Amino acid sequence: MTKELDGYIVVLGCKICGKCDNVCPTGALQKENGMVKIDYKKCILCMACVEVCPNKALIYME
Template sequence: CTACGACAKICPTDAISNEDGKMATDAAKCILCMACIHACPKQARILPPPLQQKTDNMLAAFKDVRNKNEVFF
């Protein structure tokens, strides 16, 4: 994290603030929308490990599924 503030700017609940040069998240305000993860130019923000594990488990069934490409006009 370079403390650029991109995550804080995009946060819809103002859950992220700069504290002594480090970005801190108020867990009580965070709604886990993941906007900050998408906005971070250095990919320094991550999901909390329990949520990441839950997401990985839910998507595991689709890991090896590949559909044919389709073209729509």
């Protein structure tokens, strides 16, 4: 599968509200050690988590 985007998402200042893992279509987001961790093998860069995070803690990096 070819991805249109080839960057990645970083987590900065997560408040563990749990909103992002509810919207991730591939289960790439897991809570671990007091913050959300992204499984980059599962992430398809759909940006749903970036849009839903109320704290802007998920940032797309090119």
